[in-house]
Amino acid sequence: MTNNDILLKAFVTILEIEASKIDDDLKYQSIAEWDSINHMFLINEIESVFNIEIDSEDILYFKSFKETKVALSKYNVTF
């Protein structure tokens, strides 16, 4: 699986939505499922699937599917 696939799967697992509903433009709080509680679950899931530890100050930058990929580059997870 590519990193994009792994990330997509993390979103599908936590948000419980179809993969087809997830694209670069999907934003935090733009759908009911991506609320603050699921956001924190999502951060945990991303840490787990990429085996990384996300710094607290970076959490505020995971604001969309696209920005998540940008933020992950700091952790050598590239897309």
Add this chain to the structure above:
Amino acid sequence: MFSNKHNNLINLIKDSQSLKFIDVESNKIYYLNDMLFDLDTMDLPRSLGFLYLDTSLISLKVYLTFLNSPHALVLLSDSIDLKLKENLEDSYLPTFIIDSKRAKIPKYTTDKITGNASIIDLHINTSYTTKLHENIKILLSTSGTTGSPKLVKLSEDNILKNALSICEYLPIATTDVTPLNLPLHYSYGLSVLHSNAISGTTIVCGLPDILNKDFWNYLEEHKFTSIAGVPFIYEMLKRIGFMKKSYPSLKYITQAGGNLSQNIKMEFYEYCNDNAIEFFVMYGQTEATARISYVPPADLKNKITSIGKPIKNGKITIDDKTGELLYSGPNVFGGYANEIENLACWEDIVHLRTGDLADKDEHGFYYIKGRLKRIVKVFGNRINLDEIEAYLKSRLNMSLLACTGIDDKILLIAHSNEALNESELKKAIFASYKIQGSAIKFKYFEELPKNKSDKIDYNKIILQYLDN
């Protein structure tokens, strides 16, 4: 202290000369007069209205406008599903509705009301004339987002007295800058607005949530003096590194809406102590308008697991027989409404039965020991387990099923169906009850554990789940 003309909240708010509102979206300052829409054209006798709100400037204008009217108001989240909105409206037949998410509502005609440079849609059906008891002013849902028709009836006096009691212990000053970071349809959020509005502070609206960088930019720019949060907000604050920085403008922070785990509470206590911030841990229920008790910050370290002492004019007793925490005071509600007929009456409730089991130490501090009813909070969302159980049993058409909660974090569903479609069920539960899928766990039992009297043994279910 207050003369008769101050017998309601909006009159006290009108007297707070220093009261201002900052809208971060437009970056403008508003005074109370700018906030009130003109209702003269509406020409309605006292009626039932539904207000769908968020924390934007326009929602605040709508709420204050109707607080300044004779109408009875059901406050609801504007983000609940359309279907849930329609169900609620079918149950209560409100005479008017304000909902920025809908341009038209079947059976209602759409009118406009205008205020300082803004116009909003008002949906009216004057043929609906709900019989309202004169005491009823505000109706709140206990669950917030699930669209349950069960509403808590509150009076003018309830909201006024609770706000006054809160002002007695929180260090609110006219120079404060208070963010409205909790929703207005939630009793805690509403209490922040009320207590600050009568104290004449600067109230900031239109804010993004704390997981947005902008929230923290606004905190710095406007020099917020407090933050209010439910346990999950504190968990998020910890995770996003709140305690690694300092915020010189912060005077105090408050926590209510459920039990914050002791470790996190202690960490925040230490942080606040080092940074000259007062940390108020509080307890309450919507049925008590919002607040029942609080821990004075100076006592928090030694009383870290306590819910504190009752607020001014409130009294806590413990039921001899059941151990239940009973609360009495001027902020105790007038009963529930489950259907339209219940709006015609008001119960004078002397003792609010909280459903929480409690005891008291030798210094008069109270401690919650458990719950009498099968009610849990999953991330702050108050859930009646029997209701979920009944919902799932009917949806799945199976009787071998039991729900329980663990640590306010997990809804555990014990079942005997090997072919259970967990993912589909998670989606359905999120849609109806707003419980996130990651907070729902399943455990299969060949036979559900029972106790001696042949009832489901929920403790055994939890223990066996935790064992794995």
